[in-house]
Amino acid sequence: MQYSLTTGVPILKQYIADRTSADGIEFSPDAIQITGGSQQGLDIVGRVFLEPGSVVLTEEPTYLGALQAFSFYQAQFVSVKTDENGIIPSDLEYKIKEFNPAFIYLVPNFQNPSGITMSAERRHAVVALAKKYDIPIVDDNPYGELRFYGNPVPSLKVMGGQHVIQLGTFSKIISPGLRIGWIAADKEFIRMCELMKQACDLHSNTFAQYVIYEFAKDGALEAHIEVIKKAYKIRRDLMIDTLAKELKNGTTWSEPEGGLFLWVKLPNGISASELLPKAISAGFAYVPGKHFYSQNPDDTTLRLNFCNATEKNIVEGVKRLAAVVKAAK
Amino acid sequence: MQYSLTTGVPILKQYIADRTSADGIEFSPDAIQITGGSQQGLDIVGRVFLEPGSVVLTEEPTYLGALQAFSFYQAQFVSVKTDENGIIPSDLEYKIKEFNPAFIYLVPNFQNPSGITMSAERRHAVVALAKKYDIPIVDDNPYGELRFYGNPVPSLKVMGGQHVIQLGTFSKIISPGLRIGWIAADKEFIRMCELMKQACDLHSNTFAQYVIYEFAKDGALEAHIEVIKKAYKIRRDLMIDTLAKELKNGTTWSEPEGGLFLWVKLPNGISASELLPKAISAGFAYVPGKHFYSQNPDDTTLRLNFCNATEKNIVEGVKRLAAVVKAAK
Numbered sequence: 056m057q058y059s060l061t062t063g064v065p066i067l068k069q070y071i072a073d074r075t076s077a078d079g080i081e082f083s084p085d086a087i088q089i090t091g092g093s094q095q096g097l098d099i100v101g102r103v104f105l106e107p108g109s110v111v112l113t114e115e116p117t118y119l120g121a122l123q124a125f126s127f128y129q130a131q132f133v134s135v136k137t138d139e140n141g142i143i144p145s146d147l148e149y150k151i152k153e154f155n156p157a158f159i160y161l162v163p164n165f166q167n168p169s170g171i172t173m174s175a176e177r178r179h180a181v182v183a184l185a186k187k188y189d190i191p192i193v194d195d196n197p198y199g200e201l202r203f204y205g206n207p208v209p210s211l212k213v214m215g216g217q218h219v220i221q222l223g224t225f226s227k228i229i230s231p232g233l234r235i236g237w238i239a240a241d242k243e244f245i246r247m248c249e250l251m252k253q254a255c256d257l258h259s260n261t262f263a264q265y266v267i268y269e270f271a272k273d274g275a276l277e278a279h280i281e282v283i284k285k286a287y288k289i290r291r292d293l294m295i296d297t298l299a300k301e302l303k304n305g306t307t308w309s310e311p312e313g314g315l316f317l318w319v320k321l322p323n324g325i326s327a328s329e330l331l332p333k334a335i336s337a338g339f340a341y342v343p344g345k346h347f348y349s350q351n352p353d354d355t356t357l358r359l360n361f362c363n364a365t366e367k368n369i370v371e372g373v374k375r376l377a378a379v380v381k382a383a384k
Numbered sequence: 385m386q387y388s389l390t391t392g393v394p395i396l397k398q399y400i401a402d403r404t405s406a407d408g409i410e411f412s413p414d415a416i417q418i419t420g421g422s423q424q425g426l427d428i429v430g431r432v433f434l435e436p437g438s439v440v441l442t443e444e445p446t447y448l449g450a451l452q453a454f455s456f457y458q459a460q461f462v463s464v465k466t467d468e469n470g471i472i473p474s475d476l477e478y479k480i481k482e483f484n485p486a487f488i489y490l491v492p493n494f495q496n497p498s499g500i501t502m503s504a505e506r507r508h509a510v511v512a513l514a515k516k517y518d519i520p521i522v523d524d525n526p527y528g529e530l531r532f533y534g535n536p537v538p539s540l541k542v543m544g545g546q547h548v549i550q551l552g553t554f555s556k557i558i559s560p561g562l563r564i565g566w567i568a569a570d571k572e573f574i575r576m577c578e579l580m581k582q583a584c585d586l587h588s589n590t591f592a593q594y595v596i597y598e599f600a601k602d603g604a605l606e607a608h609i610e611v612i613k614k615a616y617k618i619r620r621d622l623m624i625d626t627l628a629k630e631l632k633n634g635t636t637w638s639e640p641e642g643g644l645f646l647w648v649k650l651p652n653g654i655s656a657s658e659l660l661p662k663a664i665s666a667g668f669a670y671v672p673g674k675h676f677y678s679q680n681p682d683d684t685t686l687r688l689n690f691c692n693a694t695e696k697n698i699v700e701g702v703k704r705l706a707a708v709v710k711a712a713k
Contacts, residue, residue, distance in 0.1 A: 056559035091420060091585035098584050102456070123583045146619035232590030235706070255427050256420035260589045261561030371536045 056262060061253045063089025064244070064264040065235070070271060071223070072215050072236055073284045084237055088248040089259050093236040094198050095252075096222040097124035100158070100193055102236070102251045107129045109157040112150055114142050116318075116347035116356070118167045118195065121160055130157070132349030139309075141173030144180040151188045158191040158220075163211055164199040165314025168347045168358040172312055175208045182215040194221045197236075200228055200280055203288035204312035217241040225267050225313070228280055233263040287315070288361045294361040301377035304384065308359075315362040318344070320355055325383045327357040333379045339372040385591060390573070390582045392566070393417025393593040399600060400566055401505040408542045417577040418588050422526050422565040424581075425551040426453035429487070429522055429567070431580045434459045438486040441469050441479055445647075445676035445685070447496045447524065450489055459486070461678030468638075470502030473509035487549075492540055493528040494643025497676045497687040498519055501641055504537045523550045526565075529557055529609055531642035532617035546570040554596050556644070557609055558625070562592040579684040616644065616691045623690040623698050630706035633713065637688075644691040647673070649684055654712045656686040662708045668701040669707045 068084035076082040090096040097120065111202035113121070115134035122132065133154050136146040141163065148155070159181070163173040165306065173181070185192045195209040207283070212221040217240075224236035237257060238248055252258070298308055303323030319341075321327060328343040344356025361369065363375060391397065397413035405411040414703065419425040426449065434440070434457035442450070444463035462483050463508070465532040470492065479485070488510070492502040515523045523540040541550040546569075553565035569575055591619065597603060623646060627637055634651030648670075650656060657672040673685025690698065 056561045061697075093587075094583075095585040121587070127580070127583050231387045232385040234585060234587070234589045251456070254423075254456050255451070255584070256424040256563060257617040258563070259420075260563045260592055262559075262592065262595075263589055 058277060058301050059258050059261040059264070060366065061258045062249050063087065063259065064261060064268065067235075067264045067268045068237075068270055071239070075212075075221075075239055077262070078210050080216070082239065082279070083242075085212060085242045086245055088238040088240075088245050088252060089264060090236045090252070091240060091259050092220075092226055092231070093195060093222045093224040093254065094120055094236045095234075095255070095259075096224075096236050096238045097121050097195070098127075098194075099248050099251045099255070100178040100220060100222070101125045101128045101130070102255075103244070103247050104157045104191070108156040112154070112156045112159045113349045113350075114166065114169075115349070115351070116168055116344060116353075117160065117349055118162050119342075119346050121195065122347075123348055125160075126328060126354060129249065134348065134350045135159075137169075139363060140182065141171060142178040144177065144184060146180045147181060148184050151184060151190055156190055159337065160193045160195065161211065162195045162198075164196055164208070165201060165311050165316070167198070167314070168316055168342070168344065169318040170309040170311030170314055170316050172205075173211075178211055178214055182211060182218065185215060185218045189218075192219045196221055197224045197227050198314040201284055201315070203284055203291065210224070212239065220244060226233075228276065228283070229267055229270060233267060233356060235259060235263050235267055253268060274315075283362075284313075287353050288365065290369055292362065293302060293366055294359065295301065297370050297373040301373050302380065315360055317359040317361055318345070319357050319359060320353075321380060322355075322384075323358070323384055325380065326352055326354045330379055330383055333382070334376065337375045337379055339375050388587055388590040390594070392416065392588065393590060393597065394534045395598045395688055397594045398568075398569070398596055403613055404552075407539050409545070409576055411568065412571070412572045415574055416693070417567040417569075417574050418593060419565045419567060420549045420559070420585065420588050421555055421563045422524060422553040424563075424584070425553075425565050426450050426524070427565045427576050428580045428584070429549060430454045430457045430644075431584075432457070432573070432576050433486045439483040439679050440522070441476065441483070441611065442678045443490060443495065443498075444678070444680070445497055445673060446489065447488055447491050447680075448671075448675050450524065450679055451682075453705075463677065463679045464488075466498075466500070468500060470500060470506045470602045473506065473513060474607070476510060477513050478512060480519055482607075482609045485519055487522050488503075488514060489522045489524065490540065491527075493525055493537070494530060494645070496527070496643070497645055497671070497673065498647040499638040499640030499645050500647075501537060502540075505669045507538065507540055507543055511540060512549065514547045516546060518547075521545050521548045523548050523605060525550055526553045527643040530613055530616060530644070532613055532620065533641040541568065549573060550637075557605065558596055558599060559610070561685040562589070562595055562596060564588060564592050582611060589612075606632075612691075613642075617696065619690045619693065619698055620646070622695055623688065623702060626699050630702050631709065633644050633710065635709060643674075644689055646688040648686050648688060649682075650686070650709060651684075652686060652713055653682045654709060657683055659676055659708055659712055662711070663705065666704045666708055668704050670705070
């Protein structure tokens with residue numbers, strides 16, 4: 056219940072370091088800064104790197120919370136062309152040369168909002184460009200452990216070493232309300248993070264750090280991840296099956312191999328943000344996709360969350376979505 | 385354990401509003417933003433008000449953590465002359481006119497580090513100047529409930545209303561490790577704080593907010609405050625008695641009516657920062673006073689904390705302080 060170290064409770068940092076090392080790189084607790092969830096990780100990264108006018112390269116679409124965090128530092132966002140395998144290296148190289156970015160911001164696994172996972176080939180190409188031009192990659196990885204299908208792809212952090220700053224969190228695998236995440240990076244960078252963290256809030260909740268450690272240490276976390284993956288996989292499958300049954304009108308959606316989100320594209324230029332009030336009147340909701348763009352928003356897109364609803368509500372929600380889309384045509 | 389509202393858990397905000405209202409002003413939960421301790425309150429206030437070169441007026445000495453928080457925003461600090469009753473209004477008015485500050489930062493109750501409490505007369509004068517020149521006061525109040533002697537002084541927030549942004553915390557009256565504090569200000573200001581908080585870390589730990597509410601709601605907090613006040617008063621008295629017995633060489637110290645800290649001034653120009661390694665070798669420690677100055681540091685000062693040591697260690701620590709001071713003369 057007392058004040059504790061700014062970088063975090065040592066046994067929790069050791070646990071995270073050991074767990075990260077299992078991915079294939081040697082990791083020391085000195086390379087970890089505990090944060091108030093990933094959102095504070097984003098804020099601290101912004102504090103270290105950004106000044107007014109700094110350019111951040113992002114995927115298209117990209118994570119809304121990152122745009123909010125970096126916007127405070129008056130960053131300028133440039134989005135890199137993105138397909139179903141992640142950002143496209145040729146466009147990345149062009150934009151690195153054109154804009155000399157402060158860093159490249161990526162959510163490589165089951166991206167929020169698109170559900171896309173960057174392929175191994177793309178990762179190699181992106182890391183090679185980061186090394187060639189000496190540009191840091193911020194690898195925001197809240198969903199990486201929630202894989203239901205396919206094979207794991209090597210981690211950007213493992214490939215990129217000190218060129219990669221990885222953000223992790225217990226929000227999606229234990230509890231978001233406890234607000235405990237971390238930054239994994241080289242030791243010098245972590246020392247800068249520590250100074251920033253001290254000025255922000257001294258340290259993260261001591262008690263919550265011990266709660267997480269006690270829960271996780273003897274394997275309960277791994278068992279819990281298996282439980283939630285099983286539940287989320289069923290919901291993902293059900294949502295996709297219901298979309299296929301109900302929306303035969305040109306609507307398309309991503310089929311993510313893990314994570315929490317589906318990305319839907321409406322047909323005939325239907326505006327997802329204009330449709331939202333009708334959806335709410337019909338008793339369901341989504342996040343309009345346009346909020347996830349740093350440039351050139353596509354308002355025909357929307358994000359669905361499949362992890363946090365009952366099976367009955369998933370079926371009913373998709374049926375209502377189909378009805379409002381049909382009425383809008 | 386789930387995500388919760390950025391401004392804070394409603395029942396905790398209601399509890400804080402009711403408790404603050406007991407001071408003599410009507411307070412609504414909409415006027416409260418929950419923060420990750422007072423340190424995050426300072427950071428958020430800095431985010432809202434400061435840009436490079438903004439001037440912050442401070443007491444002399446002032447709280448180190450505030451200097452750290454505001455420095456990130458490249459604030460310029462100007463210290464206002466301060467005596468045993470707090471900052472001096474004539475110098476405050478001169479510096480308001482000279483520097484057009486973003487705000488006035490004050491720790492009016494049992495100040496960290498000096499232990500000084502601002503007198504009622506001074507408070508009236510300072511609030512009158514804040515109103516006259518329309519300059520906000522940031523009233524950082526972590527220690528106000530820890531009064532052992534004398535009568536309560538009216539709160540700056542009660543006197544100054546919307547001109548005053550008050551920072552509160554449960555760190556000194558329940559637990560610092562839970563990292564829960566709050567900002568109390570007018571509703572428009574709180575809405576700006578909410579936007580900042582969302583970008584910083586989405587919200588504070590949900591579980592900790594409920595723990596604090598459950599602990600506090602039926603009077604357990606008031607009873608706990610009586611217990612710690614009793615313990616801290618005994619330690620404060622013992623430290624002052626021991627200082628009087630052991631340091632008869634021109635050393636002086638504050639005699640605070642509450643809080644956690646004593647402020648010591650060494651004789652003969654002895655440098656507290658140069659003395660620190662000798663103190664550590666002798667098995668005790670203090671914080672050199674020079675770190676608490678925004679301008680013109682006085683290196684013959686140091687801060688002692690009387691609340692967090694056993695009675696035996698207080699006596700032994702002061703004896704060792706006397707020995708190293710004697711040897712330094």
